[in-house]
Structure formats: C-alpha cells, structure tokens
Amino acid sequence: MTNSAVAVHGLTKIFPVPFHRQSVVAVKDLNLRIEPGEVYGLLGPNGSGKSTTLKIILGLVSPTRGGTEIFGCDSRLVESREAVGFLPENPYFYKYLTGKETLRFFGRLCGLRGAALKNRVNELLDLVGLTKARNRRLGTYSKGMLQRIGLAQALIHDPRLLVLDEPTAGVDPAGSRDIRDLILELKGRGITVLLSSHLLAQAQEICDRIGILANGVLVREGHLQELIAIENQTELVITDASEELIREIESTVARSNGKLIERRKSTTTLERLFLEATRADETKMQSNEEARNEK
Amino acid sequence: MSNGETASTLQQFNTSTSAKRYRPFSFSRIYAITINTVTELTRLKVFYVLLIFGLLLIGSSIFMAQFSFQQEFQILKDVSLGAISIFTSLLAIVATARLLPQDLDDRILYTILAKPVPRFEYILGKIAGVLLLLAISTLVMGAAFLLVLYIREQAVVHATLQQMSNAPRDQVADAIRIIQSSAFNIDIFPGIVIIYLKACLLAALTLFVSTFATSNIFTIVVMAFIYFIGHLQATAREYWLHEHSSGLVSRIFLAIVALLFPDLQAFNLVDDIIAGTAISLSVFAKTALLGVFYTTIYTLLATFVFYGKEL
Numbered sequence: 202m203t204n205s206a207v208a209v210h211g212l213t214k215i216f217p218v219p220f221h222r223q224s225v226v227a228v229k230d231l232n233l234r235i236e237p238g239e240v241y242g243l244l245g246p247n248g249s250g251k252s253t254t255l256k257i258i259l260g261l262v263s264p265t266r267g268g269t270e271i272f273g274c275d276s277r278l279v280e281s282r283e284a285v286g287f288l289p290e291n292p293y294f295y296k297y298l299t300g301k302e303t304l305r306f307f308g309r310l311c312g313l314r315g316a317a318l319k320n321r322v323n324e325l326l327d328l329v330g331l332t333k334a335r336n337r338r339l340g341t342y343s344k345g346m347l348q349r350i351g352l353a354q355a356l357i358h359d360p361r362l363l364v365l366d367e368p369t370a371g372v373d374p375a376g377s378r379d380i381r382d383l384i385l386e387l388k389g390r391g392i393t394v395l396l397s398s399h400l401l402a403q404a405q406e407i408c409d410r411i412g413i414l415a416n417g418v419l420v421r422e423g424h425l426q427e428l429i430a431i432e433n434q435t436e437l438v439i440t441d442a443s444e445e446l447i448r449e450i451e452s453t454v455a456r457s458n459g460k461l462i463e464r465r466k467s468t469t470t471l472e473r474l475f476l477e478a479t480r481a482d483e484t485k486m487q488s489n490e491e492a493r494n495e496k
Numbered sequence: 497m498s499n500g501e502t503a504s505t506l507q508q509f510n511t512s513t514s515a516k517r518y519r520p521f522s523f524s525r526i527y528a529i530t531i532n533t534v535t536e537l538t539r540l541k542v543f544y545v546l547l548i549f550g551l552l553l554i555g556s557s558i559f560m561a562q563f564s565f566q567q568e569f570q571i572l573k574d575v576s577l578g579a580i581s582i583f584t585s586l587l588a589i590v591a592t593a594r595l596l597p598q599d600l601d602d603r604i605l606y607t608i609l610a611k612p613v614p615r616f617e618y619i620l621g622k623i624a625g626v627l628l629l630l631a632i633s634t635l636v637m638g639a640a641f642l643l644v645l646y647i648r649e650q651a652v653v654h655a656t657l658q659q660m661s662n663a664p665r666d667q668v669a670d671a672i673r674i675i676q677s678s679a680f681n682i683d684i685f686p687g688i689v690i691i692y693l694k695a696c697l698l699a700a701l702t703l704f705v706s707t708f709a710t711s712n713i714f715t716i717v718v719m720a721f722i723y724f725i726g727h728l729q730a731t732a733r734e735y736w737l738h739e740h741s742s743g744l745v746s747r748i749f750l751a752i753v754a755l756l757f758p759d760l761q762a763f764n765l766v767d768d769i770i771a772g773t774a775i776s777l778s779v780f781a782k783t784a785l786l787g788v789f790y791t792t793i794y795t796l797l798a799t800f801v802f803y804g805k806e807l
Contacts, residue, residue, distance in 0.1 A: 216806075256606075256807065259606070259609075259610045260609070260610075261606060261609060261610065261806075261807040262806050262807060263806065279518070279520075279612055279613070279614045280518045280612060282610060282611060282612045282613075283518045283612045285610060286610075287606065287607065287610035288607075289603045289606045289607060289610075290603075291603070292603060292604075292607060293602035293603060293604060294602075294604060294607070295532065295535075295536060295604065297535065297536065297539045298532075298535075306528060306532055307607070307608075307611065309524060309525065309527075309528035310525050310528055310529075310608065310611045310612075310613050311611055311612065312518070312519070312522065312524070312525070312612075314524065351607075354607065358611070358612075364610075
C-alpha cells in the first residue's frame with residue numbers, strides 16, 4: 202500500500218492568547234488525505250486556518266492534538282521536508298542576492314553542489330522564465346518575478362510534494378496563467394500539489410479535489426466536479442442555433458416536466474479577454490517597431 | 497514561457513542529478529547560512545558606519561604628537577583598544593539583533609526551515625556568520641591600530657635619531673630600545689583576542705534574547721541594559737558579598753546573576769596593556785575560556801528556545 206502524499210489526522214491547533222483566559226482555536230479536529238499526483242486546493246476565508254494547517258504540515262508549527270504525515274513520515278521530523286517544496290504567500294527573499302545566487306543558496310541547503318547545482322539552477326531559471334534576469338538583484342524584481350523565483354526555489358531539490366500558499370497573490374493575469382500552467386505540468390510529472398487560495402476560479406481550473414475550511418473546521422471536501430455539480434440541472438451549449446430551433450427546444454421543455462431557468466449568450470472569461478487584448482497590443486507594438494526599424 | 501518550453505525543461509529534470517539524501521548534520525548547510533549571513537551583514541550600512549568610525553578614531557590618534565612619546569603611545573593604545581572594544585561590542589549587538597526578526601518578518605525563515613534544515617543548523621549558521629564578521633572587523637581595526645602605532649613609532653625613532661646624531665652609539669641604541677618597548681607590547685595581541693571574545697559573547701547573548709524578543713528595538717534595549725549591568729556586576733558582587741554572608745543561597749543567587757549578566761569587566765584587559773603590566777598566560781586562558789563558555793551557553797540556550805518557537 203502506498204502512503205498518502207499528505208495525511209492529516211485529528212489535527213487541532215489552539216493558540217493561547219497571552220494575559221487572557223480564552224485561547225484561539227485555529228484548526229479543529231481536521232482529517233484529510235491527499236493522494237500522490239493530486240492537485241488539492243485548501244480553500245477558505247481569511248482566518249479559517251489554511252495557513253496554520255500548511256505550517257503544521259511543514260513542521261513550522263507544532264499541533265496541539267493530532268498529527269500530520271508527508272509520504273508516511275511524521276512532518277515534525279526534518280527528513281520529511283526532503284520531499285517538500287514550499288512557496289509562502291507573498292515571499293520575500295534576500296534582496297541583495299541575485300536570482301541565480303538565491304537558487305544557489307537554497308540548493309546548497311538541500312545538499313546540492315558543484316555541477317549538479319549549477320545545472321539545476323540553470324534549468325529552473327529557464328523553467329520560470331527568469332534566465333535574462335538571473336544576475337539582477339531580487340530588490341529590483343517585480344512581484345510576479347519574485348513569485349516565480351519562489352516557485353523555482355521550491356522546486357530546487359526536485360520535491361514530490363509542492364505546498365503553495367496563495368501562489369498567484371499579486372501576480373498579473375499573464376503571470377498567473379504561467380504559474381497555473383506550470384502547476385498542471387508538474388501534476389503531469391506526478392508531483393503532488395497542495396495549494397491554498399482565495400482565487401476560487403483559478404482553484405476550480407486546476408484542482409482535482411478541494412477542502413473548504415471555515416473557522417478551523419473542514420466544512421466540505423471531495424472531488425471538485427462532484428462538489429460543484431447541480432444534480433437536477435443540465436446545460437446545453439449549442440453553436441449556430443437558429444431562433445426556430447431554440448423555440449422548439451423551449452416548447453419541448455415546457456411540454457415536459459422540466460423548467461427552463463435561464464437562456465443567455467455564452468461568454469468568454471474575463472481572464473481570456475484580458476490575455477487576448479494584452480497579447481494583441483504587444484504584437485501590434487512589436488510590428489510597429491519592426492516597421493520603424495525597416496524604415 | 498510556453499507550454500512546450502516548460503515541458504522540455506521538465507524533461508531535463510528527470511536526467512539531472514537528484515539532491516543528496518538527508519543527513520542529520522551537515523557542515524555544507526551551516527556553511528551556506530554562514531556565508532549568506534556575512535553577505536547580509538556586510539550589505540548593511542551600519543557595518544560600514546561603525547567600521548569607519550572605528551578606523552577614524554584609531555587614525556585620529558596620530559594627531560597626539562604634542563605629548564611625550566610615552567604619553568602619546570599610551571593614549572594611542574588606550575583610545576584605539578577602547579575604540580575596537582566599543583565598536584566590536586556595538587557591531588555584535590546591532591548586527592545580531594536584526595537577524596532572526598528580519599528573517600521572520602520577511603518569511604524567509606519559513607522558506608529556509610521548510611527545506612531539510614534542522615533549526616540548530618540555522619542558529620549555528622547565523623551565529624557563525626556574525627562571529628566571522630566580527631573576526632574580520634577586529635582584524636581590520638587591529639591591523640589599522642598596529643599600523644598607526646608602527647608609523648608613530650618610526651616617526652619618533654626618526655626624530656630621535658636626528659636629535660641624537662652626535663650622541664654615542666650606545667646611548668642612541670638605548671633610546672631606540674626605550675621607544676620601541678613603550679610602543680609595542682606583546683600583550684596587545686592577547687588583549688585584542690579577548691576583545692573579540694567579548695564581542696562573540698555579546699553576539700551569542702543577543703541571538704538568545706532575539707529568539708524570544710518581539711522586535712529588534714526590544715533586543716537592543718535589553719542588550720544595552722545587560723551591557724551596563726555586565727560592566728558593573730563585579731563591583732556589585734563584591735559589595736553584596738561584603739554586606740551579606742557568603743552562604744549557599746547567596747552563591748546560587750550570584751551564579752544566576754552571573755549567567756544572566758556576564759561579568760564583562762573580566763574581559764577588560766586594556767588597562768593592564770596600557771600600564772605595561774604583563775598579562776599572564778593563566779589570566780589570558782581563564783578569560784578566553786570564560787568567553788568561549790558564555791558564547792557556547794548562550795548559543796545552546798538560543799537553540800533550545802528556537803526549537804520550541806512557533807513560527
């Protein structure tokens with residue numbers, strides 16, 4: 202039997218409040234399992250216990266009751282972190298280091314050195330699209346670039362589990378899409394991804410399963426498609442339908458026991474519209490520049 | 497970064513060398529944190545300000561030529577060794593106070609400890625970085641002091657040779673010997689080593705305080721308090737023992753006070769060096785051991801507190 206990538210059992214975390222009798226229950230009796238190769242989304246409002254859960258899984262905070270395991274290894278043990286790459290929310294790194302130096306530093310912490318380290322740093326800089334900015338100090342990086350270098354450092358030791366806390370927070374739609382594509386590629390490679398996010402639309406696009414936390418309690422959990430499906434409703438998407446065909450469908454629905462709830466034009470997503478518009482603008486600027494150069 | 501590019505890069509991952517298996521203790525991890533800490537501290541403006549002030553103070557001693565050469569050398573040694581002592585102590589406190597809180601505020605600590613890095617290695621790497629920086633600063637300031645002392649000695653020797661150009665050779669040799677013996681004193685070197693060990697002690701104590709402090713300012717204020725108490729505690733202890741019986745309770749109480757507030761006056765060998773009193777090997781060894789002992793104890797305490805810290 203293979204171990205779950207992440208196993209959380211009976212996890213409770215209570216933070217004492219100094220000089221007060223009351224304490225804060227951040228997570229209450231949480232149980233969840235994430236299987237290898239899954240993309241699992243831990244969702245919930247601010248203060249719901251997402252970050253505390255992630256910190257306990259990473260061994261940064263100790264549980265009050267219960268425990269967590271990573272591939273069968275107690276996550277309080279340092280060796281459990283050999284299998285994990287972590288990207289915190291809004292990461293700050295040492296501003297005085299360049300992108301390359303940052304990856305070298307984290308690589309050395311993971312026992313890499315010499316040619317292996319050099320190769321890995323180059324591969325990752327290429328992967329996250331920062332090869333050109335490799336020798337720039339992180340103090341000059343944009344938020345999106347910081348997020349990408351953060352993702353690269355999380356991958357430096359080729360982990361089997363990637364823990365991402367709000368991976369696209371503060372990143373523009375194009376950068377956000379790049380990170381999303383990368384997560385899907387990593388999933389394709391068999392890497393398990395555990396992410397917490399506020400961006401529900403994005404979580405919907407990439408997660409296989411989700412868990413919703415509210416006030417430290419897991420209120421919903423399961424396969425995304427099963428959770429969001431409305432059992433007694435069906436959608437039909439038709440292209441080039443004539444007015445006559447639509448009227449016919451409506452009258453058929455009216456004759457049966459069904460009820461037509463809504464009739465509307467299909468829409469694209471705002472993200473797709475934004476990306477098309479900005480890419481078209483970039484292409485136009487490039488061709489204008491080329492035309493000027495030719496003159 | 498297109499999907500195709502991403503996929504091809506990920507293909508390369510499979511062929512590249514994997515990270516080595518986890519070892520419970522690794523010098524290379526500590527070394528990585530140490531070197532990074534030194535880099536971090538040398539980029540701080542406060543480091544340069546302190547170093548420049550120290551060097552200026554040592555250099556300013558050159559302009560004390562209106563005194564007799566004995567007085568001049570005495571003042572030069574007094575001011576320079578005092579400056580090295582104060583600036584290494586200040587540097588130890590100011591540089592160390594920010595290390596842990598800054599990493600925690602910037603969440604870099606999460607990223608580092610989410611890697612297979614034991615907490616004690618993080619603490620060891622940080623303190624080793626500070627101690628290395630202090631060693632470099634002490635060496636730079638010590639070298640500047642010795643250079644100034646040498647330049648002044650040579651100037652006095654030159655002037656004496658000119659003044660005594662017609663004097664018998666024996667008299668000139670005696671005069672030169674007196675100048676050289678009042679300038680250089682072999683005890684300067686153990687004196688500088690003890691100054692460095694005092695700074696190491698203060699750095700380790702600052703690191704310990706910063707493991708439970710809420711801000712840099714809190715750590716610096718607490719350390720300033722400990723610094724002054726530490727310089728006064730020997731006098732206070734003597735007074736206490738004079739006034740009270742030296743029973744077991746008193747001795748335990750004094751031991752606790754000595755642990756919380758190290759006797760920093762014990763590290764003050766500058767007065768002996770200036771007075772020309774020889775520092776015996778036993779005094780040097782005792783003081784050095786005390787410095788190493790305190791530095792080790794505070795580092796262990798910092799590690800202990802940091803292990804239980806919720807991040």
